Amino acid sequence: MAAHTVSVLDATEGPIVVPSGSCAAMMIDHYADLLSDDDALAAAARRVAGRVREFTQFVVDDLGLDGLEADATGPITFHPSCHGLRHLGLRGYGERVLDHVGVERRPLEAAEECCGFGGLFAVEMPEISGALMETKIGHVEATGAETLVGYDMSCLMHLAGGMRRRGTDVEVRHIAEIIAGEDEA
Amino acid sequence: MTTSTFSERGAAAVGSAAAAAVGDGARHLIEKRAAAVDAYPAMDAMRDRVREIRLHTLAHLDAYLADFADSVEAAGGHVFFAADADEANAYILGVAGEAGAELVVKSKSMVTEEIELNGALEAGGLTIVETDLGEFIVQLSGDRPSHIVAPVLHWTKEQVGHLFADQLGVPYADEPTELNQIARTHLRRIFLRADMGISGVNFAAASTGTIAIVTNEGNGRLTTTAPRVHVAVMGMERVVPTVEDLGVMLEVLGRSATGQSLTTYTNLITGPRRPDDDDGPDEFHVVIVDNGRTAVLGDEVSEVLACIRCGACLNICPVYRTVGGHAYGDVYPGPVGSVLSPILFGFEGREELPYACTLCGACLEVCPARIDLPSLLVNLRERVAQEGTAFSWLDRPLDAYEFAATHPTMWTASIDGASLAGRANRGGWFKRLPWRGKTWTSVRNLPAPAVTSFRRWWKKHHGA
Numbered sequence: 060m061a062a063h064t065v066s067v068l069d070a071t072e073g074p075i076v077v078p079s080g081s082c083a084a085m086m087i088d089h090y091a092d093l094l095s096d097d098d099a100l101a102a103a104a105r106r107v108a109g110r111v112r113e114f115t116q117f118v119v120d121d122l123g124l125d126g127l128e129a130d131a132t133g134p135i136t137f138h139p140s141c142h143g144l145r146h147l148g149l150r151g152y153g154e155r156v157l158d159h160v161g162v163e164r165r166p167l168e169a170a171e172e173c174c175g176f177g178g179l180f181a182v183e184m185p186e187i188s189g190a191l192m193e194t195k196i197g198h199v200e201a202t203g204a205e206t207l208v209g210y211d212m213s214c215l216m217h218l219a220g221g222m223r224r225r226g227t228d229v230e231v232r233h234i235a236e237i238i239a240g241e242d243e244a
Numbered sequence: 245m246t247t248s249t250f251s252e253r254g255a256a257a258v259g260s261a262a263a264a265a266v267g268d269g270a271r272h273l274i275e276k277r278a279a280a281v282d283a284y285p286a287m288d289a290m291r292d293r294v295r296e297i298r299l300h301t302l303a304h305l306d307a308y309l310a311d312f313a314d315s316v317e318a319a320g321g322h323v324f325f326a327a328d329a330d331e332a333n334a335y336i337l338g339v340a341g342e343a344g345a346e347l348v349v350k351s352k353s354m355v356t357e358e359i360e361l362n363g364a365l366e367a368g369g370l371t372i373v374e375t376d377l378g379e380f381i382v383q384l385s386g387d388r389p390s391h392i393v394a395p396v397l398h399w400t401k402e403q404v405g406h407l408f409a410d411q412l413g414v415p416y417a418d419e420p421t422e423l424n425q426i427a428r429t430h431l432r433r434i435f436l437r438a439d440m441g442i443s444g445v446n447f448a449a450a451s452t453g454t455i456a457i458v459t460n461e462g463n464g465r466l467t468t469t470a471p472r473v474h475v476a477v478m479g480m481e482r483v484v485p486t487v488e489d490l491g492v493m494l495e496v497l498g499r500s501a502t503g504q505s506l507t508t509y510t511n512l513i514t515g516p517r518r519p520d521d522d523d524g525p526d527e528f529h530v531v532i533v534d535n536g537r538t539a540v541l542g543d544e545v546s547e548v549l550a551c552i553r554c555g556a557c558l559n560i561c562p563v564y565r566t567v568g569g570h571a572y573g574d575v576y577p578g579p580v581g582s583v584l585s586p587i588l589f590g591f592e593g594r595e596e597l598p599y600a601c602t603l604c605g606a607c608l609e610v611c612p613a614r615i616d617l618p619s620l621l622v623n624l625r626e627r628v629a630q631e632g633t634a635f636s637w638l639d640r641p642l643d644a645y646e647f648a649a650t651h652p653t654m655w656t657a658s659i660d661g662a663s664l665a666g667r668a669n670r671g672g673w674f675k676r677l678p679w680r681g682k683t684w685t686s687v688r689n690l691p692a693p694a695v696t697s698f699r700r701w702w703k704k705h706h707g708a
């Protein structure tokens with residue numbers, strides 16, 4: 060699978076913007092290792108890794124914050140997912156983007172704590188994953204925010220699923236949706 | 245090791261009073277650590293030094309252990325290298341026999357938990373009394389420690405109060421200072437009669453044969469000085485080259501463990517009592533325990549032996565805080581335990597431990613030796629996966645996913661199929677999925693796929 064992705068991406072040019080920190084971390088940190096049996100593929104993986112940008116990283120470091128606008132009205136709160144935060148070292152990136160566009164951002168208690176998704180962990184150990192998720196959702200509810208914003212699609216899907224189950228009335232959106240606005244086409 | 249799996253024990257522990265107590269206690273400890281680290285700007289540089297010293301020592305462990313043994317003997321002590329638990333226990337029993345010892349006091353030591361020393365000594369007819377407050381509670385109640393630094397993190401003070409009232413015949417109390425006093429009074433009498441003291445070793449300096457034992461209760465000092473014989477038991481990786489190096493370890497240990505710049509008592513012990521010493525034991529023995537460590541030295545995860553047993557990785561681990569220590573099934577719980585236990589004691593029955601982690605990376609951020617626990621866990625996962633011994637029920641769905649994801653026509657077809665399902669659900673949510681999907685929907689809903697896939701949307705709006 061890594062080989063397929065690398066081959067497809069290596070045939071393109073420019074930054075590769077990835078909307079999930081965990082996927083970006085995988086491509087940057089692990090693809091070359093995974094493909095180390097094949098020199099050509101490993102080299103391609105390293106080329107691809109050099110071009111991969113997590114979305115908020117791309118916005119802050121490459122695009123610049125100027126001219127960005129918010130597409131959100133009510134108060135939001137932000138969950139910095141672990142892979143972006145710790146693997147990619149993006150502590151503060153999402154918050155910078157959100158504060159720049161001027162949405163009302165409510166601080167999230169224990170924001171840096173894992174939401175319990177953890178990839179296959181979510182299905183391997185659903186009760187433990189679910190307990191971590193409940194803790195996170197509890198903290199989100201306590202902020203009174205209308206929207207939970209994150210930068211990792213997989214964690215957001217897991218949290219959105221948990222909120223649905225629990226009946227939490229908080230919208231879940233990827234940070235890209237907040238700053239770009241949705242295409243209503 | 246029981247026959248249940250980590251996920252079964254963990255699932256059962258979720259929401260229990262014990263797990264909740266561990267969660268609160270661990271959170272409190274990690275907050276204290278954060279405050280101590282904030283107040284100590286040198287921490288990052290110190291962590292680099294700790295890592296450097298530990299890895300250097302491990303790379304030359306045989307030489308440093310030989311130096312250490314020479315130094316202990318030069319100071320008048322005895323050294324015994326134990327290949328495994330049985331050898332260690334037999335030696336200690338032998339020392340007790342020769343000294344005519346009957347009553348043994350112990351200060352806290354994880355390695356003696358590992359080799360199950362208490363059981364072996366009791367089987368040999370000795371009476372053992374744990375003198376660390378936490379270990380005393382564990383012993384009195386027949387429980388097991390749930391944390392490597394704070395053994396009874398899973399207990400409430402009210403529970404301790406009832407235990408003491410029942411077992412020691414004292415009036416019920418639940419003030420920590422009172423409880424401490426009750427244990428102290430009870431233990432003092434025992435200290436005075438004890439023939440032999442057994443302690444752990446936090447660090448050992450090769451150049452001088454000095455061992456360091458840190459405690460917050462002073463019981464370590466009494467254990468190592470009051471009885472006639474002192475036996476110190478250490479994992480063979482506890483050694484560092486010099487006393488200065490030992491000082492570096494102490495700079496980070498207390499801060500990482502409990503947020504203390506230094507623990508209340510730091511005992512540095514070199515050899516038995518000298519002729520002009522006022523007190524101290526007549527005999528001093530150091531038992532250096534291998535018990536699987538030599539094999540780990542040559543392993544890809546050997547870095548785990550750099551651990552200084554501060555417990556910070558347990559305290560910050562969201563999984564540990566949710567399930568508590570007992571779910572891990574061995575004496576070493578949490579992230580470091582999930583690496584150590586399978587590699588030291590064998591993978592059988594421990595296949596799930598490397599998966600007991602979301603790979604959130606929080607432990608790596610706090611480890612004073614900067615041990616890359618997430619990577620070590622991934623390394624162990626690869627071994628378990630090769631054997632196919634954990635979560636093999638996931639293999640087939642994942643194979644199917646990989647096949648579809650690497651074959652564009654298949655992928656488009658599956659996405660279209662999923663969109664159909666999405667349409668049937670009107671962009672809503674699945675509450676209950678059949679078969680393998682049920683572990684996802686057991687705790688959360690799954691968003692039904694978008695009615696129009698991104699692929700189709702792009703085609704419609706941008707041509708090809």
Ligand code: SF4
Pocket residue numbers: 500550551552553554555556557558580610611612613614615
């Ligand atoms: S692995 Fe690191 S954080 Fe965990 S107990 Fe050992 S030294 Fe402390």
